[in-house]
Amino acid sequence: MAGGETGLPEEGLSLWLTEWKREAEDSWTGHHLLASVGGAAAGQIDFLRHPDGQAVKVVVLRVHPDFQRRGLAGVMMDALYAACPTAWINHGWRTVEGAYWWNGYRDPAPQRNVHNRPPAEWAVYFDAVEVAADKAQNAHLNGAYGLDGHRQDVYRYGERLEAEAALHAAAFRPDPPVRIDPAAQPLHGAVRLVLPPAVHDYVHDGAQDPRARAAALLEHVGHGNLPREAYWNTTRQAAFADAHREELFAQSPPGAPATHVVFTLSPLDISARPGACALATSVDFQRHPGDVAVEVTELSWRRAGRPYVTHAAGFAPAVAAAIAPFSAQDASKAYRDRYDEEGFLRVSARGNAPPFADRAAQIQAVADRLLRGRASRARTSPPRPAAPQAAVPPPQTPQRRVPGPGRRA
CATH class of the missing domain: 3.40.630 (Aminopeptidase)
Structure with a gap:
């Protein structure tokens, strides 16, 4: 050999x-x-x-x-x-x-x-x-x-x-097929992405907050664009194996490293989705024409050439998303109300929550610390010097006359 x-x-x-x-x-x-x-x-x-x-x-x-x-x-x-x-x-x-x-x-x-x-x-x-x-x-x-x-x-x-x-x-004794129950465990599906250089550098920067990088990846893909052609596996490793297999047969632009992203979903019921098929270790949605509402609990990603370095971040609470429909005509009303024609969140679906609403407790803690420090400095600060006997009035800036109608300045 x-x-x-x-x-x-x-x-x-x-x-x-x-x-x-x-x-x-x-x-x-x-x-x-x-x-x-x-x-x-x-x-x-x-x-x-x-x-x-x-x-x-x-x-x-x-x-x-x-x-x-x-x-x-x-x-x-x-x-x-x-x-x-x-x-x-x-x-x-x-x-x-x-x-x-x-x-x-x-x-x-x-x-x-x-x-x-x-x-x-x-x-x-x-x-x-x-x-x-x-x-x-x-x-x-x-x-x-x-x-x-x-x-x-x-x-x-x-x-x-x-x-x-x-x-x-x-x-001959044929055994009956074995199929998983998608409602009994999380599911994992992979997508292969060639990201813009700035996005690629950011999401693979281990010094940055992993949850923020995961959110940026989800925004880049689009909440309504989870891959419909992926098999949704019972293990994350099987999903990464699917991405690696795709990598072998893919044609990438020179100098553009690919990123393999795995979405982890909460268990879901597929009984009401025609065409969805449970296999031995995965679920196939490719013959289900419509969208599939899901909840993303975790994102994992790695460079195609560096499978030994895997980044991951969980979402608590889970993020509402959807497996993309086969075509715009197959999208449900709920999908069209939440996502635009390209599968990205509509402005109305983002809600009216003020910026940093999910960081309210952290911001309040910082504010309290600043107020405590300010009060402490006020108690220990030296007395102010006495005011001068004769205060000099500040110079006044002469006002410019504004010409009225029919007058020149």
């Missing part, structure tokens, strides 16, 4: 796992194994993992054209095997390109490939009939293009498998 052996650079190659958000029909969790080279997205494996971790289904393997034929696909597949060291691996059916790649790939654990073992060993995890169909598809491609396809490892390769698969089909 060394870079020099695969044709990839020794430095700048990174692999990491992130969640694959999907509306599942079972309890298998979705994952992306992403590869980046020099900070650019280079390849990806999409796969599903059984809840007990003992079975994996590869769905898609893809490599960016700029990084093909350099061994990256093999590096990613080896990493998947290493991440699931005891699991059954189901590679499914292959395309023509996939068949050629598999023909040259060295399977690190052929004994864990379900295509190489009898269904009685793995049929509880995978539908035996479906696996037989995938094997038949792969056998056809191998025969059509003259590929070996690791024939010596494949169990009963090329023989009719329908009858045997049918014997074990009943062993």
Whole structure:
């Protein structure tokens, strides 16, 4: 797996796992194994993992054209095997390109490939009939293009498998999907921002008040512009992972560092919002056309290139905000009354509270301290000197005559 052996650079190659958000029909969790080279997205494996971790289904393997034929696909597949060291691996059916790649790939654990073992060993995890169909598809491609396809490892390769698969089909036990209850915990959603230089410098200045910086970020985004295309996760770290994934595929202007911002919301009920969907670890509002009124309890943010420095500030009380509607026509009356066409607070929605109303106690304490100091100085101040015997009247400034109508000055 060394870079020099695969044709990839020794430095700048990174692999990491992130969640694959999907509306599942079972309890298998979705994952992306992403590869980046020099900070650019280079390849990806999409796969599903059984809840007990003992079975994996590869769905898609893809490599960016700029990084093909350099061994990256093999590096990613080896990493998947290493991440699931005891699991059954189901590679499914292959395309023509996939068949050629598999023909040259060295399977690190052929004994864990379900295509190489009898269904009685793995049929509880995978539908035996479906696996037989995938094997038949792969056998056809191998025969059509003259590929070996690791024939010596494949169990009963090329023989009719329908009858045997049918014997074990009943062993397959699909589990029902697991979905979160959005009303049971806070939700976290991320947005990737390229801020104006002055705003960027201010919000990342650790010497400034974090709550004021969080308020400035919220004002910059707009209270009615919380991201509707974000997945709202059960953890803040999952939201930051979403932002990092977007970072890999984003095209930023040169010299403009991005900021990843995570909004933390109070628990909310989605039952009355058509199209909103609870997934295994997140909530998807993308198919709900209207706005969603929420309460922001905390903001967290970090520079894209410095994930180890995270700024955060809480709001007490929570700040009323909204996930943006799909379009202006889909906005509710309450949203239109509170936010303008661009999603920013209307003047009327800001209320008539005087400036610094939330700092009344602090200001009063300062005023009391000043008054106490003034009284103390009055008690200890020296007596004033006696007034002079003859006071000299101050000089009077001569008044200028103002000409009346018809007169010259």
